[in-house]
Amino acid sequence: MGSLSKDAREEVIQAWYMDDSDEDQRLPHHREPKEFISLDKLAELGVLSWRLDADKYETDEELKKIREERGYSYMDFCEVSPEKLPNYEEKIKSFFEEHLHTDEEIRYCVAGSGYFDVRDHNDTWIRIWVKKGAMIVLPAGIYHRFTLDSDNYIKAMRLFVGDPLWTPFNRPHDHLPARKGYLETFGQKETAGQAVDAAA
Numbered sequence: 001m002g003s004l005s006k007d008a009r010e011e012v013i014q015a016w017y018m019d020d021s022d023e024d025q026r027l028p029h030h031r032e033p034k035e036f037i038s039l040d041k042l043a044e045l046g047v048l049s050w051r052l053d054a055d056k057y058e059t060d061e062e063l064k065k066i067r068e069e070r071g072y073s074y075m076d077f078c079e080v081s082p083e084k085l086p087n088y089e090e091k092i093k094s095f096f097e098e099h100l101h102t103d104e105e106i107r108y109c110v111a112g113s114g115y116f117d118v119r120d121h122n123d124t125w126i127r128i129w130v131k132k133g134a135m136i137v138l139p140a141g142i143y144h145r146f147t148l149d150s151d152n153y154i155k156a157m158r159l160f161v162g163d164p165l166w167t168p169f170n171r172p173h174d175h176l177p178a179r180k181g182y183l184e185t186f187g188q189k190e191t192a193g194q195a196v197d198a199a200a
């Protein structure tokens with residue numbers, strides 16, 4: 001994806017299987033021993049990723065190209081921290097409720113960091129740590145949640161195709177066409193996604 005190698009992406013995006021502990025959601029929640037997951041494995045789940053230069057997002061040709069190719073016409077920013085986000089406690093709680101959306105969730109971390117957790121094909125939580133420069137797309141219909149990490153701050157660019165619809169559908173919402181479509185497209189291993197694109 002783009003001109004930078006996969007290794008460059010891994011400097012700002014890391015993923016691992018989570019432990020079962022109920023401790024503070026902002027902790028990494030690694031298993032013992034740690035079980036990291038490749039970006040190719042994320043692509044099998046439909047989770048796409050790029051590394052971009054967050055210091056030049058206003059003029060970045062690579063970002064422009066991605067937006068044009070994928071039709072991301074809408075853009076705004078979401079800053080999450082106790083000081084910056086109105087109704088912070090309520091919002092952070094709702095972000096961490098397991099949910100899906102009927103459209104892609106596209107987030108580009110331009111400052112700070114945070115965790116997007118997604119369910120794999122076995123319904124096991126994978127934690128995706130995004131840092132400055134990481135852009136990820138969660139496909140429509142994937143169950144996921146978001147939390148800040150212990151640094152308590154992220155500024156994310158939010159992209160969308162057309163008029164944005166941010167509605168979270170808390171689990172269970174298995175009857176939604178977006179969920180059924182997700183399972184049809186990504187419910188089996190080695191389906192569409194960057195892993196297949198890369199092999200082509």
Ligand SMILES: CSCCC(=O)/C(O)=C/O
Binds near residue numbers: 107144146154156
């Ligand atoms: C870092 S953006 C805030 C989280 C969010 O918008 C969302 O929908 C999480 O699932």
Ligand SMILES: [Fe+2]
Binds near residue numbers: 099100101168
């Ligand atoms: Fe979401």
